[in-house]
């Protein structure tokens with residue numbers, strides 16, 4: 242069996258007048274994330290981790306933020322495209338572990354549905370997907386509520402000889 246590991250990190254600014262979409266789930270909150278796409282920082286991080294694991298650069302390379310095709314893009318669609326690249330190389334998911342770094346809102350009530358959504362996108366079981374959240378104890382840009390960060394580590398597996 243061949244295994245490949247990848248990691249991702251992304252940040253988006255919180256602004257008024259945008260929906261907050263994280264892990265493909267719309268979360269009730271007074272602000273949302275700003276970006277060229279829907280700015281789903283968690284799915285971007287997962288996409289970057291998967292691209293990293295297969296040595297395919299990052300989402301900016303595949304979906305440039307200068308390309309109008311990706312204006313307000315659904316990040317779930319971007320991750321689906323990334324997952325096609327993963328599968329083309331013969332890999333499936335081993336496991337995925339993610340952390341959302343946000344002072345607010347409270348993510349705990351939404352973690353279950355995020356895991357379900359991500360498992361669907363990665364054609365995996367929910368038990369292979371972990372999503373955590375942490376504050377930064379009111380320190381830094383996340384602590385001031387200016388933005389949300391997310392990071393992920395992914396393990397891909399390819400079974401058979403090689």
Ligand SMILES: Nc1ccn([C@@H]2O[C@H](COP(=O)(O)O)[C@@H](O)[C@H]2O)c(=O)n1
Pocket residue numbers: 342343344345346347348349350373374375376377378
């Ligand atoms: N936006 C967040 C941040 C944290 N949580 C949950 O609270 C726990 C404690 O957070 P600390 O930053 O004080 O360590 C954390 O383990 C999460 O379960 C959350 O739901 N949403």
Ligand SMILES: C[C@@]1(CO)OP(=O)(O)OP(=O)(O)OC[C@H]1O
Pocket residue numbers: 251252275276277278279280281285300301302303304305306307308311312314
């Ligand atoms: C997702 C893309 C799509 O154009 O735009 P943004 O929403 O700005 O997100 P970012 O994390 O800056 O990654 C770049 C782009 O690939």
